[in-house]
Amino acid sequence: MLSSPDVSAVLRSARTIAVVGCSPRGFQTSHRIARYIQDAGFAMIPVNPNHDEILGETAYPTLDAVPDDVQIDVVDVFRRPEFTADVVRDAARRSERTGDRPTIWTQIGVHSAEAEQLAQEAGLPYVADRCLMVDHAALR
Template sequence: MPDVQSPDLRSVLESSETIAVVGCSAQPMRTSHKIARYMQERGYRIVPVNPNYDEILGESCYPDLPSIPDDVQIDIVDIFRAPQHTADMVQTAVDRSHQTGKKPVIWTQLGVSSSAAETLAAEAGFPYVRNRCIKVAYDRLLA
């Protein structure tokens, strides 16, 4: 397996402005919604990605990453999907990067990473955060 670029989390969080939350739920009790709202309240723009909704947290929701307009700069792709879907989510980030020329940090929430996803990210040159909660990292490093 190629080496995965493991980014400095503080630098990622300090330099990022926009987080695409893949699997973001409109249901306030769901973890993905709570964490997206938390990060939004700390000044990040949240771009929800879920084919089941048109809007979440006051933001337009997109069915997948390539559907996000090319002029929307995504700094972090935060994945809230089951591990068997994570590689597909990384592939959609790679597909979108062909449209935009940008390589966001792939951030996998706790228990979401897979070796196939890591391999795809590494082969495409994407920084990859394995099984870390972005809210916990934010609290620990920046709060």
């Protein structure tokens, strides 16, 4: 069993964060946090099958669709818990192809035991039920 990663170390070393479930609507939490990620200096990759662009960035329908030459350090998940395992499956497939080992970060209320188990089996660090923006802001 993998231990939970050191959140501050993850955020200090990360350069690129994929936001799965990123919304184009400014009032949505995923949109506000994606903008925060950009403003904090991270490269932000929106993942949403219904949009081609969000916050000025190319949006991808799935993690699998993000070009393999783009290293993803953190996968920030804004999907309902029943869909979180599918996000981890996508991340694991991509990890097998690219060799990247992104941290799976489930926002508050998004965690699922199945997703955590799949991440462990794939060797992907997993952060459960935490707000990336709150944790990052606390480091500043």
